[in-house]
Amino acid sequence: MPAQRGLLVQTTRHERIVVFVQWLVETFGQDGLATGTGVLDVAGGKGEISGELAGRYGVPSTLIDPKPVLNSPSALRQVCLRFEEAIGAPEHAGLVQACSVVVGMHPDQATEPLVDWAIAQRKPFAVLPCCVFAKSNADRVMPSTQEPVLSYSQFVAYLALKHGSIRRAKVGFYGRNEVLYMTSADYSERTASEQTLPSGCTI
Secondary structure (H helix, E strand, O other), X not given: OOEEOOOOEOOOHHHXXXXXXXXXXXXXXXXXXXXXXXXEEEOOOOOHHHHHXXXXXXXXXXXXXXXXXXXXXXXXXXXXXXXXXXXXXXXXXXXXHOOOOEEEEOOHHHHHHHHHHHHHHOOOEEEEOOOOOOHHXXXXXXXXXXXXXXXXXXXXXXXXXXXXXOEEEEOOEOOOOEEEEEOHHHHHHHHHHHHOOOOOOOO
């Protein structure tokens, strides 16, 4: 069962962002989030997560969203591309590859690409799935049953199956509050367990 921290509260969008960012700091550590080029804030809209990370915790963050933020603070670093475009753009390779954690709070169509890229690059990540977009992703099926992925609960379960060390938790607000995440240690532990052969086996 997903772990849950604290009491559920009815919140505004800003308050939900504050709760999620606090969870990020508690989970990955302030210093961990600030390593390299900092956090990649995927499909982050107006950059509220990036602003909260920088303003409250001093953690650098880059907003990746195709829509530029108007009247944004000068400190807000933006890549005005879709996530799939940003990770393939040579001019952003250094920024992307040196990030500390990839995060997305209800990042819509970028949700699955975020998880896939983070796992492929062995990057820590945290994502709060939201919309399923079942019609435009008709090829998604549950591995064990081949049922199409149509509901939110199915989508979360489908994403969680992408790696054996993905963790699930719930942050403290109502609504679609389940977060899927992996830390650096999760990748290391998985690698170590894969290299440990059962008794009697030989290479």
